[in-house]
Amino acid sequence: MTGNYPPFIHTRYTHGTLRLGVLIAMFPVAAWGVFMFGARVVTLLAIGIISAAFSEWLYRFASGGGFYGSFMCDFRSPAITGALCAMMCPVSVPLYVPAVASAIAVIVFRNLWGGEGKNLLNPAVAGVVSTELLFHGNMSSFVLPFSYHSATAIIIGPEYIEEVGCRSPLQVLWHGGLYEDGVSSLFLGVCPGKIGEIGIVVLILAAVILLVTRNLKPYTGLSYVVTLFLISYFFPVGENEAAVYALWQVFSGSVIFLAVFAMSDPVTTPKRNGGRVLFGVGCGLLTYVFRMLIPMFDGAYIALLVMNILTPLFFHITTPLPYGVSRSARENDISVTDEGDVAEQVGSEDRDSDKPL
Amino acid sequence: MSISFRGGLLPENRIKRKCEKVKNYFASFSVALPLEGRTPLVTEGSRVFIGQPIADGYPVLYATISGTVSFISAEKHGRDAIIIENDFENAVYSGLCPAEKPIDEFSREEIFEKLLTYAICESSDGNLLCDNLSLCKSAKRLIINCCECDFFGNAVTSLICGEASALLSGTKILMHALGASKAVFVCEESGIEAQEAIKNETGKSRTFVTATLTDSYPVCEQTIIQALYNREIPVGSTAAEIGKPVVSAETAIQVYKSFSTGMPQISKVFSIDGEYVRNSCVVRAPLGARISDVIEVSGGLLTACDSFIYGSLFNGRLSDTAFEEVFAALPRVLVTIPMSRRHERCIRCGKCGDVCPMMLSPMNYAIYYEKELPFEAFRHADVCIGCGCCEFICPTGVPLVQIIKEAQNAKNEEDIWR
Numbered sequence: 207m208t209g210n211y212p213p214f215i216h217t218r219y220t221h222g223t224l225r226l227g228v229l230i231a232m233f234p235v236a237a238w239g240v241f242m243f244g245a246r247v248v249t250l251l252a253i254g255i256i257s258a259a260f261s262e263w264l265y266r267f268a269s270g271g272g273f274y275g276s277f278m279c280d281f282r283s284p285a286i287t288g289a290l291c292a293m294m295c296p297v298s299v300p301l302y303v304p305a306v307a308s309a310i311a312v313i314v315f316r317n318l319w320g321g322e323g324k325n326l327l328n329p330a331v332a333g334v335v336s337t338e339l340l341f342h343g344n345m346s347s348f349v350l351p352f353s354y355h356s357a358t359a360i361i362i363g364p365e366y367i368e369e370v371g372c373r374s375p376l377q378v379l380w381h382g383g384l385y386e387d388g389v390s391s392l393f394l395g396v397c398p399g400k401i402g403e404i405g406i407v408v409l410i411l412a413a414v415i416l417l418v419t420r421n422l423k424p425y426t427g428l429s430y431v432v433t434l435f436l437i438s439y440f441f442p443v444g445e446n447e448a449a450v451y452a453l454w455q456v457f458s459g460s461v462i463f464l465a466v467f468a469m470s471d472p473v474t475t476p477k478r479n480g481g482r483v484l485f486g487v488g489c490g491l492l493t494y495v496f497r498m499l500i501p502m503f504d505g506a507y508i509a510l511l512v513m514n515i516l517t518p519l520f521f522h523i524t525t526p527l528p529y530g531v532s533r534s535a536r537e538n539d540i541s542v543t544d545e546g547d548v549a550e551q552v553g554s555e556d557r558d559s560d561k562p563l
Numbered sequence: 564m565s566i567s568f569r570g571g572l573l574p575e576n577r578i579k580r581k582c583e584k585v586k587n588y589f590a591s592f593s594v595a596l597p598l599e600g601r602t603p604l605v606t607e608g609s610r611v612f613i614g615q616p617i618a619d620g621y622p623v624l625y626a627t628i629s630g631t632v633s634f635i636s637a638e639k640h641g642r643d644a645i646i647i648e649n650d651f652e653n654a655v656y657s658g659l660c661p662a663e664k665p666i667d668e669f670s671r672e673e674i675f676e677k678l679l680t681y682a683i684c685e686s687s688d689g690n691l692l693c694d695n696l697s698l699c700k701s702a703k704r705l706i707i708n709c710c711e712c713d714f715f716g717n718a719v720t721s722l723i724c725g726e727a728s729a730l731l732s733g734t735k736i737l738m739h740a741l742g743a744s745k746a747v748f749v750c751e752e753s754g755i756e757a758q759e760a761i762k763n764e765t766g767k768s769r770t771f772v773t774a775t776l777t778d779s780y781p782v783c784e785q786t787i788i789q790a791l792y793n794r795e796i797p798v799g800s801t802a803a804e805i806g807k808p809v810v811s812a813e814t815a816i817q818v819y820k821s822f823s824t825g826m827p828q829i830s831k832v833f834s835i836d837g838e839y840v841r842n843s844c845v846v847r848a849p850l851g852a853r854i855s856d857v858i859e860v861s862g863g864l865l866t867a868c869d870s871f872i873y874g875s876l877f878n879g880r881l882s883d884t885a886f887e888e889v890f891a892a893l894p895r896v897l898v899t900i901p902m903s904r905r906h907e908r909c910i911r912c913g914k915c916g917d918v919c920p921m922m923l924s925p926m927n928y929a930i931y932y933e934k935e936l937p938f939e940a941f942r943h944a945d946v947c948i949g950c951g952c953c954e955f956i957c958p959t960g961v962p963l964v965q966i967i968k969e970a971q972n973a974k975n976e977e978d979i980w981r
């Protein structure tokens with residue numbers, strides 16, 4: 207389409223700059239992961255990103271894009287997917303795990319679904335869940351913070367993992383206890399866990415970057431966190447103190463990570479504020495339920511994917527009638543023939559008398 | 564406390580200009596006044612004066628400068644207009660008829676008749692003010708729109724700062740005509756100069772109140788009614804029809820001037836700016852004056868440019884020439900190269916729906932267009948006011964305005980949604 211149609215001015219926040227904003231927001235999270243778990247994190251992230259970019263190219267090449275033509279696409283979105291996949295893995299996973307997760311995410315959950323914008327599920331989360339099903343043992347073995355590993359070893363030996371291995375705070379919670387280092391260690395991120403999911407402080411910093419770069423609407427994430435906190439507070443499990451248990455539920459596992467990164471994906475989350483809040487509330491409730499029902503597997507992922515499926519429904523029920531349409535529908539019933547009918551159509555004039563304007 | 568309406572946006576790349584003195588420019592070499600089916604009352608070569616009726620019709624056409632009629636409705640020239648060559652004497656027509664009695668003694672019909680006689684047009688849409696207001700059967704409030712057309716102009720603020728008393732007097736005349744007991748001046752939050760000018764005039768009067776709108780585009784009668792009264796104007800209706808008439812500040816000022824002097828509407832205030840203009844300014848120029856002549860007032864252009872935007876950056880009209888005439892609904896002339904965007908596919912981010920003041924989901928129209936669905940599927944596209952917010956915010960540059968415009972044109976050709 208061509209023509210000299212307005213507007214003659216456009217926002218500076220284009221698709222490219224928005225994607226760049228997400229990549230920038232990932233930087234502090236990745237840096238914290240490197241600080242906690244060493245250079246192997248860099249390798250995992252690089253493998254995730256390269257695998258995602260290669261998968262994108264491969265899909266385009268297989269779709270008839272040509273060898274060189276398939277390079278002519280924006281690789282920022284696959285890079286984000288790949289980095290997210292790597293961040294949702296523990297540092298001790300074999301190097302091929304993030305590669306597989308990224309490939310599944312990009313090829314199956316993004317491109318086979320019709321490409322960017324048409325996917326129903328969050329590709330990175332769906333890719334990681336698939337990988338968890340395939341490599342559950344690897345994806346659920348965690349190591350102590352500051353136990354640095356070889357950056358290049360494809361597989362870390364089981365004897366070494368046994369030496370530095372430990373339970374993540376979420377696994378401790380599943381076993382009815384609380385992580386012994388306290389809430390502050392969870393908040394600061396000095397605890398075992400997946401690369402990007404530890405460190406609530408850096409995740410909050412990432413959220414601020416996403417807000418500044420207009421990538422994040424806070425309604426979804428906030429309603430998610432608040433709902434999960436409240437339901438955990440009112441229905442604590444075991445003999446734990448309610449407030450501490452609720453904080454544990456929120457800070458452990460992938461809740462904050464998903465609230466920041468997965469819920470900043472505009473495609474798989476609702477488009478209206480009402481829908482965003484419903485989405486967050488539903489996610490919070492389902493996270494609590496799935497964590498009770500499916501131990502040894504973070505229910506937050508499943509909750510998010512279930513709510514992703516319900517997103518079109520939320521869009522449908524929260525989309526308001528266009529401006530003036532409801533009135534015109536009423537107009538068919540009320541004939542505008544005299545002053546009284548007009549007053550009936552717009553409501554009583556007297557109601558305005560109380561208003562200052 | 565400021566009030567806001569649903570949707571809308573605040574452009575991050577906005578330029579807020581301060582108010583300045585309005586420059587009068589009546590030195591145009593000639594004016595071309597479109598006849599539009601009216602019957603000429605003058606002949607070629609006859610001398611005319613400012614405010615003299617030169618063609619009879621609805622409404623009467625008036626000379627906007629003094630001078631000599633050079634040609635009339637000559638089909639050989641390919642134009643249906645009266646051209647007047649300026650004699651630079653600015654001689655005023657002697658037969659002007661100001662209000663002959665106090666305003667309180669005028670009836671509603673008499674005031675409407677005067678508005679028609681003075682050919683006063685609403686400055687936001689160019690329609691006759693008497694036609695707009697006659698749709699209003701009764702009104703308790705008169706709303707005066709004191710906001711700019713977008714965040715890049717300063718013509719309205721400059722005019723209000725210079726002529727606040729005329730604004731208040733014009734408002735009183737319109738209030739009397741409509742039987743309104745209160746007037747609401749709607750100002751932008753950032754338009755502090757305009758707010759202060761109005762408050763200085765109105766004092767602590769409870770009859771005249773100022774409502775401050777949160778800085779957001781677009782400010783039109785739909786969004787004003789929504790913000791002030793949380794009501795919606797039915798599709799196809801106007802604010803006047805639902806008893807909440809909205810009149811722009813410039814129009815109210817013109818009403819007072821016409822009633823006090825008898826001079827019909829002969830001029831238009833607008834701003835000239837843009838990166839190619841030597842000095843930005845706000846000018847009052849005669850209707851029908853050539854815009855290229857008026858641009859000279861601002862010191863001309865820095866370099867040659869063939870890109871002129873008439874109106875707002877969001878919903879104005881792009882032209883490659885300045886050889887066009889000043890018209891009643893012209894808010895600004897911008898000499899600049901429009902920002903170009905690469906049009907990519909819609910990624911369903913939904914940002915367009917967030918900013919749409921009409922609560923539409925333009926994303927759906929982009930998807931339908933992509934799927935080449937027939938225009939029957941584009942339900943409620945007729946609600947769109949073409950403000951351009953959706954396309955401004957679209958991160959992939961989908962030409963949403965053009966898509967919706969096509970759907971609206973298809974609807975006009977064939978009544979497909981009824």
